Amino acid sequence: MTDYFQSSSAHWKHQTRRLANIILDFVFPPVCAHCKKPGALICSDCLAAIPWLTEPICSHCGRVVSRPMLRCAACQKNPLFPLERVRAATIFANPIPDLIHQLKYNGLFALAEPLAGLMVEAWSNWKIPVDLVVAVPLHPDREKKRGYNQSDLLVTHFCKKLNLEKGVRALQRIRNTPPQVGLNASNRQLNVANAFQADPNQVAGKDVVLVDDVCTTGSTLKAGAEALLAAGAGRVSGYCLARAL
Numbered sequence: 001m002t003d004y005f006q007s008s009s010a011h012w013k014h015q016t017r018r019l020a021n022i023i024l025d026f027v028f029p030p031v032c033a034h035c036k037k038p039g040a041l042i043c044s045d046c047l048a049a050i051p052w053l054t055e056p057i058c059s060h061c062g063r064v065v066s067r068p069m070l071r072c073a074a075c076q077k078n079p080l081f082p083l084e085r086v087r088a089a090t091i092f093a094n095p096i097p098d099l100i101h102q103l104k105y106n107g108l109f110a111l112a113e114p115l116a117g118l119m120v121e122a123w124s125n126w127k128i129p130v131d132l133v134v135a136v137p138l139h140p141d142r143e144k145k146r147g148y149n150q151s152d153l154l155v156t157h158f159c160k161k162l163n164l165e166k167g168v169r170a171l172q173r174i175r176n177t178p179p180q181v182g183l184n185a186s187n188r189q190l191n192v193a194n195a196f197q198a199d200p201n202q203v204a205g206k207d208v209v210l211v212d213d214v215c216t217t218g219s220t221l222k223a224g225a226e227a228l229l230a231a232g233a234g235r236v237s238g239y240c241l242a243r244a245l
Ligand SMILES: [Zn+2]
Pocket: 032, 033, 034, 035, 036, 037, 042, 043, 044, 045, 046, 047
């Protein structure tokens, strides 16, 4: 019940902001979230500067490497199993960090649509098996504070554009963990261990693509994959807007 009220309050917060943004768009046409040039939320100059993730990458974790390889040095030390693989649309470099910051912390959730568009554009490069797309969830307390989950917004637009099935609360965060920022790889892994629970009714037997805005060490995706597999999912891969290196 509490969950219902929390998600309903987050929903109304989101709807109110959406309406406010529609009115603001009308009165003040959009400016580029990064360089402030008028016209679009991501202007053509900033679009042209998007640092796409391209080969050669580590085939497991998706990091950029100097030549194609099955497992990079980081994966040999700390593989992301049971995750099949991690891929991303872009590299976490200008203008992506600022755009993600605006999406997450400045309430500019309208950016989710053009940012999901980048994920759509890069998707066919990676041939990831998919029956169901699931967002990395925020803990309800954090989602309530922010009013929305940026990864869930990315998944909504992504699935709509590619006509893919979206999991709705298919993965939940059952433990409120401190942010991963500033933690090293092993502390990140400890921080998110057993933080998730998945719904077998939605995920059993399905190849799941788990979506997050940024992948740094992959610990969050890995912990999410463990929960999805425990609930009977088939293969679980990670797909992110940006790969931090
Ligand atoms: Zn711009």
